[in-house]
Amino acid sequence: MLIQMIGMLFHWMMPAYNWIALITTTIIMAISAFPYWKSAIAAFKKHSANMNTLVATGTAVAYFYSIYAMMTGREVYFESAAFVTVFVLLGDAMEEKMHNNAADALGKLMGLQAKDAEVLKNGEFVKVPLDQVQVGDLIRVKPGEKVPVDGVITEGTSAVDESMVTGESMPVMKQVGDTVVGSTTNSNGTITFRATKVGTDTMLAQIVDLVKKAQTSHAPIQNLTDKISNIFVPAVMIIAIITFVVWYSIIGTTFVHALLFAVSVIVIACPCALGLATPTALMVGTARSAKMGVLIKNGEVLQEVNNINTVVFDKTGTITVGKPRVTDIVGNPQQVLAISASLEDASEHPLASAIMQKAKDEQVSLVKSQEFEALEGKGVRAKYRGEIAFVGSDRLLADINISREMKVRANELQNEAKTVVYVGIDKEVIGLIALQDVPKSSSKKAITELKKRGLQTVMLTGDNKKVAQAIADEVGINKVIAGVMPNEKAKEIKKLQDKGKKVAFVGDGINDAPALSTADVGIAMGSGTDIAIDSGGIVLVQNDLLGVVRALSISKKTFDRIKLNLFWALIYNVVGIPIAAGLFAVIGFTLSPELAGLAMAFSSVSVVSSSLLLNKAKIAGETFKILERWI
Numbered sequence: 001m002l003i004q005m006i007g008m009l010f011h012w013m014m015p016a017y018n019w020i021a022l023i024t025t026t027i028i029m030a031i032s033a034f035p036y037w038k039s040a041i042a043a044f045k046k047h048s049a050n051m052n053t054l055v056a057t058g059t060a061v062a063y064f065y066s067i068y069a070m071m072t073g074r075e076v077y078f079e080s081a082a083f084v085t086v087f088v089l090l091g092d093a094m095e096e097k098m099h100n101n102a103a104d105a106l107g108k109l110m111g112l113q114a115k116d117a118e119v120l121k122n123g124e125f126v127k128v129p130l131d132q133v134q135v136g137d138l139i140r141v142k143p144g145e146k147v148p149v150d151g152v153i154t155e156g157t158s159a160v161d162e163s164m165v166t167g168e169s170m171p172v173m174k175q176v177g178d179t180v181v182g183s184t185t186n187s188n189g190t191i192t193f194r195a196t197k198v199g200t201d202t203m204l205a206q207i208v209d210l211v212k213k214a215q216t217s218h219a220p221i222q223n224l225t226d227k228i229s230n231i232f233v234p235a236v237m238i239i240a241i242i243t244f245v246v247w248y249s250i251i252g253t254t255f256v257h258a259l260l261f262a263v264s265v266i267v268i269a270c271p272c273a274l275g276l277a278t279p280t281a282l283m284v285g286t287a288r289s290a291k292m293g294v295l296i297k298n299g300e301v302l303q304e305v306n307n308i309n310t311v312v313f314d315k316t317g318t319i320t321v322g323k324p325r326v327t328d329i330v331g332n333p334q335q336v337l338a339i340s341a342s343l344e345d346a347s348e349h350p351l352a353s354a355i356m357q358k359a360k361d362e363q364v365s366l367v368k369s370q371e372f373e374a375l376e377g378k379g380v381r382a383k384y385r386g387e388i389a390f391v392g393s394d395r396l397l398a399d400i401n402i403s404r405e406m407k408v409r410a411n412e413l414q415n416e417a418k419t420v421v422y423v424g425i426d427k428e429v430i431g432l433i434a435l436q437d438v439p440k441s442s443s444k445k446a447i448t449e450l451k452k453r454g455l456q457t458v459m460l461t462g463d464n465k466k467v468a469q470a471i472a473d474e475v476g477i478n479k480v481i482a483g484v485m486p487n488e489k490a491k492e493i494k495k496l497q498d499k500g501k502k503v504a505f506v507g508d509g510i511n512d513a514p515a516l517s518t519a520d521v522g523i524a525m526g527s528g529t530d531i532a533i534d535s536g537g538i539v540l541v542q543n544d545l546l547g548v549v550r551a552l553s554i555s556k557k558t559f560d561r562i563k564l565n566l567f568w569a570l571i572y573n574v575v576g577i578p579i580a581a582g583l584f585a586v587i588g589f590t591l592s593p594e595l596a597g598l599a600m601a602f603s604s605v606s607v608v609s610s611s612l613l614l615n616k617a618k619i620a621g622e623t624f625k626i627l628e629r630w631i
Contacts, residue, residue, distance in 0.1 A: 001079045018070050021078035033059050033085045049233040058267040059084050080593035084267050087598040113183050117148035137195045141186045149182040150202045151193035158189030236269040243581040264580035268596035269573050273603040277565030280611035285558030293541035294551045301537030304521050305555035307502045314507040315461035324437035326358040330409050331431025337364045340391045340423045343382050354435050377485035389425045402429040417470030443475045446545035490514040506548055553619045561614055565607045572603045
């Protein structure tokens with residue numbers, strides 16, 4: 001057909017061209033166009049129409065008319081049917097290639113896994129396939145090797161490159177007791193670690209699974225495109241019929257001329273680009289966010305982020321480092337530490353860990369407590385040497401005697417942004433322990449960036465108002481809600497929502513699960529390999545507030561790209577249909593069916609290309625990392 005088209009420019013006609021065109025086009029229709037026809041027929045049987053209906057109708061009309069024309073001695077248009085099919089397939093092939101490119105990020109991520117591991121067997125390290133590694137195995141990793149599975153270091157120190165999981169470009173120093181993540185790279189030292197998660201339980205496997213689910217999810221805006229498509233296809237068929245009638249019956253052109261205009265309308269209007277607008281942007285956006293250590297669960301969360309106007313933060317472990325240290329002890333240090341450490345021995349609270357560490361450093365002897373009772377949001381109570389002892393916050397002081405001196409000293413410590421723990425026996429406070437947890441280095445930068453975006457920032461904490469306000473002032477938080485019990489955090493979120501706020505809550509994903517679920521968008525902070533995937537709509541692999549900035553930025557850019565794609569797809573059809581219908585024929589501007597097919601394919605490819613450009617978009621929060629490297 002190309003030879004014939006070139007030959008026509010030189011007034012040369014290929015011998016038996018009609019028969020050649022019939023045979024070759026029939027082969028194309030039977031093999032290449034058949035899937036479109038099959039899909040259209042299936043939709044017709046269900047009394048509906050889809051995108052393939054337009055392709056099938058356009059090619060079928062051109063093909064069968066050409067057979068009729070050939071039999072009656074008229075001009076044939078086999079090339080229209082053939083070229084439309086070729087161009088539509090070309091567009092599909094390019095879309096598929098781009099889809100694969102977008103999905104390659106996950107494939108490459110999984111490809112980063114080590115193939116084997118050096119496991120301690122019978123007193124010596126031997127290499128075994130990765131699928132034979134079990135939880136509890138001791139594994140050795142030498143410099144330059146990949147960490148095969150998740151675990152906790154038992155021997156050695158080294159810098160580990162975790163960029164492929166967390167997005168952090170600088171290697172992280174690891175020592176005994178620290179966690180390591182499978183598929184990261186050990187840089188300069190030999191380490192031995194005990195495997196804690198293998199197979200599908202590793203962080204990498206969880207990330208890949210989460211991103212796959214996100215890429216196949218639907219954003220609510222996609223429901224609009226589905227509704228548009230359901231109306232659009234029948235509307236296009238009606239416009240094509242009107243186009244034919246106007247050109248043939250009113251304007252008085254030839255039957256063939258009118259038919260070609262109608263076919264061009266059908267072909268160019270195929271809303272493939274409309275269907276690709278959302279899923280392609282979702283695929284690219286979620287894959288890129290995963291590279292930055294931001295895991296977005298689904299398209300609904302991504303869309304909801306764009307409505308957020310208030311970001312609420314938990315304090316301990318979110319804004320602050322989460323590793324408080326004892327700074328002051330009021331009262332008899334040995335007695336206060338002995339009582340508090342003996343009672344806190346069974347607790348996992350960060351403050352309890354700090355008290356236990358201090359008692360260990362001071363070599364204080366502990367006594368096993370009895371009748372231990374955890375008082376939610378208040379502290380703990382138990383029998384210590386036969387007497388009822390308590391350790392906790394000022395919420396425990398309702399029926400407790402406390403001297404004026406202790407109250408004054410507690411107030412002074414709180415003014416210094418220190419958390420005060422009260423220690424007592426038999427309903428009397430005998431001492432105070434002051435602890436301090438400093439803000440993370442990234443907290444102030446992150447809060448500043450969020451405020452630049454016009455977002456209100458709120459701290460929600462169970463800590464004392466004075467301590468919370470001091471931390472808030474240091475990092476730039478707008479508002480503080482302090483003294484909140486763990487089970488009341490969700491209620492505070494609800495109060496903000498009742499005032500018309502669209503709230504994102506940032507917490508550790510474990511203790512803050514109710515608040516994460518109540519918020520319009522829950523952002524769970526990851527810690528090591530412990531990712532609370534079920535707690536929030538967004539999970540940050542790194543325990544770093546700049547991840548919140550990146551999460552909001554990539555979500556907004558992805559959703560903006562979806563809207564741009566939808567706008568382009570709709571405008572393309574709004575502009576293309578009148579041209580294909582011959583509205584500008586008076587100035588010699590028309591589209592043949594094959595050119596309409598090429599234009600339709602181009603619209604789909606352009607939408608996918610637009611989505612792929614998300615990989616080049618600048619994301620807020622990444623700039624800080626670049627600056628930090630220079631510094």
